[in-house]
Amino acid sequence: MKKKIALGILILLVLIQFIPVDTTNPTVDTQKDFITVTKAQQEVAQILKTSCYDCHANETAYPWYFKIAPVSWWLKNHINEGRRELNFSIWGDYTAKRKDKKMKECIEMVQEGEMPMWSYTLVHKDAVINEAQQKLLVDWFTTLRTGDAN
Ligand code: HEC
Numbered sequence: 001m002k003k004k005i006a007l008g009i010l011i012l013l014v015l016i017q018f019i020p021v022d023t024t025n026p027t028v029d030t031q032k033d034f035i036t037v038t039k040a041q042q043e044v045a046q047i048l049k050t051s052c053y054d055c056h057a058n059e060t061a062y063p064w065y066f067k068i069a070p071v072s073w074w075l076k077n078h079i080n081e082g083r084r085e086l087n088f089s090i091w092g093d094y095t096a097k098r099k100d101k102k103m104k105e106c107i108e109m110v111q112e113g114e115m116p117m118w119s120y121t122l123v124h125k126d127a128v129i130n131e132a133q134q135k136l137l138v139d140w141f142t143t144l145r146t147g148d149a150n
Pocket residue numbers: 048051052053054055056077078079081082085086102105106109110115116117120
């Protein structure tokens with residue numbers, strides 16, 4: 001019985017590898033990108049690209065383990081959800097109110113250490129934000145706040 005269950009799981013694991021996961025990025029219009037639109041300074045841009053853009057922009061770098069289901073499903077879900085919440089690539093399309101709301105949320109997420117996601121920084125050590133970087137981000141996000149979302 002145990003052998004059959006193990007075999008069943010193994011077959012299932014092999015079969016799910018054939019379910020395609022989309023790893024193409026939507027085209028990026030840099031004119032709409034957050035960094036371009038807000039004229040973010042180099043350091044801020046660098047932190048965002050390293051710590052946020054894999055999930056919150058259309059510039060995801062898909063690692064090798066993205067070829068393995070169900071890991072790929074789990075990761076793809078983060079990307080889909082992340083982009084839905086906040087997509088820096090289409091910043092130019094956001095309304096003033098949405099922009100302000102997102103900046104408010106970003107400040108909270110970064111201050112509370114909730115973003116980048118802990119599971120992400122486990123693998124991407126360079127995405128960990130130190131105190132100085134945290135301050136840079138929060139200061140920049142605060143500068144961009146307009147109060148429209150209040
Ligand atoms: C591994 C993917 C990933 C990375 C990297 C990541 N995020 Fe997220 N982010 C998500 C997902 C998934 C959600 C939606 C679910 C949630 O709120 O936990 C989210 C939600 C958010 C939200 C909305 C939270 C709310 O109040 O509803 C903000 C703002 C945000 N992220 C900012 C950032 C910033 C800023 C960075 C970089 C410093 C970052 N994220 C890095 C995946 C990611």
